[in-house]
Amino acid sequence: MTTGASTPMSTSRPRRSRLRTFLPLGLAAWLVLEIWLLTVVAGAAGGGTVLLLIVAGFAGGAVVVKRAGRRAFRNLQETLQRQQDGTAAASERGGRGNGLMMLGGLLLMIPGLISDAVGLLLLVPPVQKAVGGFAGRTLDRKMREAAPGSFGGAFQQARMHRPDGKVVQGEVIRDDAPGHGPQEPDAGPRPPLNR
Numbered sequence: 486m487t488t489g490a491s492t493p494m495s496t497s498r499p500r501r502s503r504l505r506t507f508l509p510l511g512l513a514a515w516l517v518l519e520i521w522l523l524t525v526v527a528g529a530a531g532g533g534t535v536l537l538l539i540v541a542g543f544a545g546g547a548v549v550v551k552r553a554g555r556r557a558f559r560n561l562q563e564t565l566q567r568q569q570d571g572t573a574a575a576s577e578r579g580g581r582g583n584g585l586m587m588l589g590g591l592l593l594m595i596p597g598l599i600s601d602a603v604g605l606l607l608l609v610p611p612v613q614k615a616v617g618g619f620a621g622r623t624l625d626r627k628m629r630e631a632a633p634g635s636f637g638g639a640f641q642q643a644r645m646h647r648p649d650g651k652v653v654q655g656e657v658i659r660d661d662a663p664g665h666g667p668q669e670p671d672a673g674p675r676p677p678l679n680r
Contacts, residue, residue: 519597526598539596546593546604553586585613 527535560583585607592604606612 515599519599522598523596538598538601542593542596542601542604546590546595549590549593549604549608550587553583553590556586557583585617 523535526538589604589607592600592607595601595604607616
């Protein structure tokens with residue numbers, strides 16, 4: 486027996502996002518489709534052909550990932566060198582597409598014919614440009630829609646534009662507690678810092 490007032494039970498749960506609902510189903514369907522397609526190709530062309538396709542895809546993917554990584558590292562070095570020299574930033578055309586090239590290489594490394602086809606598509610420059618533009622627009626829209634205090638809101642709040650057009654990454658910390666004014670520096674003498 487309980488005493489006191491009973492608290493009402495809240496049975497409403499927050500809605501799951503569509504991504505969290507359909508991602509496991511999509512991954513399972515993709516895995517089943519990959520296995521089925523490999524068995525169909527193995528039945529038509531033989532198991533050796535399938536093994537050769539898987540090994541060639543892995544080797545090609547490794548070469549693509551290594552090449553994209555080297556290109557990204559070279560672009561990073563050039564950017565750092567330009568910043569140290571104080572020269573103006575060059576156009577970013579050389580640095581675009583490294584992430585999609587790495588993704589394409591990783592998809593080539595995953596055993597399966599569908600992942601290989603998607604990986605090869607991501608290596609085509611017009612497809613990279615289209616996918617990169619779509620991903621950039623989607624990310625910008627999601628960042629603008631992000632509520633303050635959320636993960637996306639943190640990125641939105643951390644960008645500050647200077648008058649000369651440069652973007653400064655930072656965080657504003659206010660130490661103004663209620664009842665306390667701004668802290669003023671102590672003008673009194675200080676002991677020496679020698680040890």
